[in-house]
Amino acid sequence: MGRDSYDVIVVGAGPSGCAAAAAVAQAGPGLSVLVVDRADFPRDKACGDGIAYEVTQELSALGFDVERVFDGTIEVADLALRSPTGVRVHRRMRHQVRVVPRQIFDARLVEEVRRRGIEVRRHSVRTVRMTGDGVCLDGSLQARVVIGADGAESVLRRTTATSRPGRVALAIRGYAPELPELAGSQYITMTDRHWPAYAWSFPIGDGRANVGYGELIGHRPLSRADLLARLHSLLPGLAEPAGLRAHRLPLSSGRPPIPDGPVLLAGDAQSMINPFTGEGIFYAVVSGALAGRAAARALLAGGDAGAHYRVATRRRLGRHLRHTSALARFGGRTALIDAGLRAGREDQRAFDDLVSFGLADGLLTPRLVGRLRFHD
Ligand SMILES: Cc1cc2nc3c(=O)[nH]c(=O)nc-3n(C[C@H](O)[C@H](O)[C@H](O)COP(=O)(O)OP(=O)(O)OC[C@H]3O[C@@H](n4cnc5c(N)ncnc54)[C@H](O)[C@@H]3O)c2cc1C
Missing domain, CATH: 3.30.70.2450 (Alpha-Beta Plaits)
Known part of the structure; x- marks a missing residue:
């Protein structure tokens, strides 16, 4: 039987939860952290298994041994796209992406978290209650800050967020x-x-x-x-x-605002998925890391964890999220997708910009916008 009171409890041990736990340990080595997940690992997760190059960079910065995480897995260099009306582009990507079944990828992330001495426990969270000095889960687990990294059907979001995911x-x-x-x-x-x-x-x-x-x-x-x-x-x-x-x-174009308080949502729980591509692992790792650092900062230096997280998210992903959300409003216009693919077909760097816009924190660059072609 483990202890029941921690500085931070992370609910969910997918990519966002593992990144969050690693970030707390990195930013506040003395803080006690527990990760709980309702599943034992390895476990499957419905996913395309496509892992952007930038995920590797983020994991590396968090201290994950990426050689070990990606050992024996395939790198893919080519990407072929076909638009709704049949415009095609097929090019090499600037950076190779990985394709790793989530049964393997997530289990290796959990292994890495455990190797750092962080406790990972099987536990399914059902109830969340705010207390005077933090949060109580299921009437028994106490934490000063809780990070809800519990995916698209998040219990944490359902019990704490003020709005439902929009798109x-x-x-x-x-x-x-x-x-x-x-x-x-x-x-x-x-x-x-x-x-x-x-x-x-x-x-x-x-x-x-x-x-x-x-x-x-x-x-x-x-x-x-x-x-x-x-x-x-x-x-x-x-x-x-x-x-x-x-x-x-x-999708991130329908994400809820980040409120003040001791419950931070990350990854799918915070609706961080790219509305154009459905890619979510990069955003899960980045938002998990931001939530972990915000929790550590609030506990060590004071201030509100939610407020720290909101500001950090705006700084790190704000421009990208504004660009993707703005474009998603015009997403119904397939002519725009055709024009983007023609730009990528004509110019390698416009193609690279498109990939970064869809898989990571890329922006609508002047180069990409300038090359949009609405006719062949
Ligand atoms: C079909 C499909 C294809 C996709 N393809 C891609 C792709 O190719 N590339 C990409 O980047 N993204 C893809 N995505 C999105 C990606 O899968 C998610 O964005 C990503 O898994 C989010 O990570 P997460 O850690 O936030 O949540 P999850 O990976 O869902 O992890 C949440 C964890 O929380 C646990 N949990 C849930 N509820 C509780 C509870 N009450 N108590 C305790 N634990 C709980 C779960 O067991 C799980 O381990 C795809 C999604 C789908 C559905």
Whole structure:
């Protein structure tokens, strides 16, 4: 039986939770930290398994042994994109990305957290109560600050946030033999039928690819059969994928404001997913790290943890989030996506800017905007 009172408790041991725990340990080595997760690791998570280059940089800065985390995993250099109306671009990316099944990636992050002496415990959080000097979870676990890194269906968010996530997508993924014409490349093909929507194929290095399809949740109900039919129509010839799993994606264009107080939400719990690509691991790691540092700062130097986190998030990701949210408002216009892909087709650096905009903290650069072409 472990102790029940900590400086910081992190709920969820996915990428945002592991980054948060590592950041607390780095910024405040004397602080006591507990990570709880309802699952034992390794555990699966519905995901495309695509890990941006910038994730490696962030993990490295947090002290993770990235050689160990990515040992034996595949790097992919090529990205092929097809717009809803059929504009295509296929180029090498400036930085290779990784494709690592989450069953492996997340378990290795947890291993790294444990190697740093941080306690990780299996526990499913059900109730959250504010106390005079912090937060009480399930009537027994006490912390001065709690970081809710518990994913898209976050219990922490449901019990503490003032608003619900605004824009949410739904996606399904599985594993299938790679289509020969896509071998070795990451491929994303968009459709105007249920726009914004796309299917992907990301190779995992053993002849199979992580394949999936996602679209924005609207007014129509969306069944598993709908998602699968749309996947097969966008990737013709695909065998029936194994290990199918669907999950919701809370997009950053509908993220809730960050309030004052001792409960900080990070990653999917804070709706940090890129609204154009559905990529969320980079934003999970960055927001987890910011939350961890904000918690340590509040405990060591004083001030409100939520206020520190809000300011740090604005500084680190504010411009990127403003650019993606602004563009998402025009996202219904497929002509804009066509124009972006034509820019990337014409110019490698515009392509690099597009990739950074979709996978990390890139901006709408003058170079990219200047190269937008609304006609072939
Ligand atoms: C189909 C699909 C494809 C995607 N493809 C990509 C991609 O290719 N690249 C990319 O970057 N992003 C992708 N994403 C997004 C990415 O999966 C998420 O953004 C990312 O997992 C968020 O990390 P997180 O740590 O915030 O949450 P999670 O990874 O969801 O981790 C949350 C953790 O909290 C635990 N938990 C939940 N509730 C509780 C509770 N009550 N008590 C205790 N523990 C709890 C869970 O067990 C879990 O381990 C995809 C998402 C989907 C659905």
